[in-house]
Amino acid sequence: MTPPATATALADWLLDRPLVTTGPHAGGVRGSVCGPDHDYVYPEIAGYYLTWLSFLEATGAPQAAQADAVRAGVIGRLARELAAERGPRTRRYLRPAAEPADEWRNHALFAFDLGMVHRGLAAALPAGPGAEQSDAWAPLARTAALLDRLRDRDGSWLACLPHPGAPAPPPRWSTTAGPHLLKVAGGVLALARGTETPSLTAAATATLHRHAPGLVAGLPAMSHPxxxxxxxxxxxxxxxxxxxxxxxxxxxxxxxxxxxDGVLPEYARQPDSRVRSDVIAQMLRVGCVLAAQDRLDTAGRHALPLLARRLTAMVSPLGALPFEDGGTRPAEPAEPAEPAVSRASAVAGHGNTWCAMFAHQALTFHDRVARGQPLPREWIRLLV
Known part of the structure; x- marks a missing residue:
């Protein structure tokens, strides 16, 4: 498939396979579609999904007509999860017996997850005079309140906060305050609706000023964060x-x-580490924005079609995209591995949801850049 055709297939898959449409978890969004043992919904991916639906509408894609109907169910589900006193569960397995006994993610609040939910809600909720007074805005106020619980001494966000009485989570990049929280800060600032609490804006700004100045020197070893x-x-x-x-x-x-060869490995300094589709899509997406803003040199511009070609080759005819494509795993991965999805499984429609969203957006960006057209500011604002 060509990159534009691949983007269309990804959008079709995303509007069909990851959504839970019936039962007690209706409106939930699966992280991966690859079998019952890995069948879970969680707020972070739902936040991404809301942002992606708004992006789909912004591009004028044919599938955008479905966005409103899908959006209402996702927001309703998020509102119910957010209403819990401790905040939402990080992962909710659709088959409870499949939940690992040591699922530490469900014993803490994570600033990144809440930030992605807040961005998605901000992108999705109605605007206009007095809109913030409607009941629809209650989930947005709730995410802001939960994020307020995660303030560090300098006012920036902690990575996570264990629930009272819960053990400390294992040391991972996702549990340690670091540069990955810049995505929370930037997203909250870019998608501001004009009604943010001063504390939310202050926390986003403090997080930006804490982690951005030394980014070059302290760039995470893992490409994804x-x-x-x-x-x-x-x-x-x-x-x-x-x-x-x-x-x-x-x-x-x-x-x-x-x-x-169109691949940024999972660990940039370890060329034999895993080939992850989300990393390739992220690299392409950022590169396209920089190219559109005339901030990329010749070598960088030459890399974009190679990244797009490699990403396109990983997508099945049904629009399913596996999390990884070969490669070897590091001896001690910094995060628990996602369930592997083979090429054969991807052809059957199994795939990874956030990888598909990143890839759809990256290939849509690349199509514009390759044709010499500017990237609309709204597209960048709705970066999934």
Whole structure:
């Protein structure tokens, strides 16, 4: 398939396979579609999904007509999850017996997850005079209140906060305050609706100023959270924060130096590490924005079609995209591995939801850049 045809197939898959449409979990969004043992819904992916639905509408894609009907169910489900006193469960397995006994993610609040939900709701909720007074805005106020619980001493966000009496989570990049939280900060600032509490805006700004100045020197070893940081800086720029322009461009150049044959490995300095589709899509997406803004050198521009070609080749005719494609795993991965989805399974319609959203957006961006057209500001604002 060509990249535009692949983007269409990804959108069709995303509007069909990840959504739970019946039963007590209706409106939930699956993280991966790859069998009952890995069948779970969770708020972070639902936040992404809401942002992606708004992006789909912004592009004028044929599937955009379905967005409203889908959106209502997802927001309703999120509202119920957010209403819990402790906040939402990080993962809710559709088959309870499949939940691991040591599922530590369900014993803490995570700033990243809440931030992605907040961004998605901000992108999805109605605007206009007095809109913030409607009941529809209650979930947005709730995410802001939950994020307020995660303030560090300097006012920035902690990565996570264990529930009272719960053990400390294991040391991972996702449980430690670091540059990946720039995606929360940038997204909250870029998608501000004008009614944010001063504490929410202050926390986003403090997080930006805490993690952006030393990004080049402290770029995460894993490509995935490193690119989260770059995505956050792109969105922060839309909100008027341009002081870290150099950190963004230099960090992208560091990652670009490790791209070979359209692949940025899971660990940039370990070329034999896993080939992850989300990482390739993230690298392509950020590169397209920089290229559209005339901030990418010749080598960077030449890498974009290679990334797009590699990503396209990973998508099945049904629009399913596996999490990874071969490669070897590091001896001690910094995060628990996602369930592997083979090429054969992808052809059967099994795939990874966030990888598909990232890829759809990346290939849509690339199509514009390849044709010499500008990227609309709204598209960048709705970076999934």
């Amino acid at each position: 490193a690119l989260y940081a770059l995505e956050g800086l792109l969105q922060a720029e839309l909100a008027g924060h341009h002081a870290y322009r150099g950190q963004l461009e230099e960090s992208y150049a560091l990652l670009l130096a490790h791209v070979a």
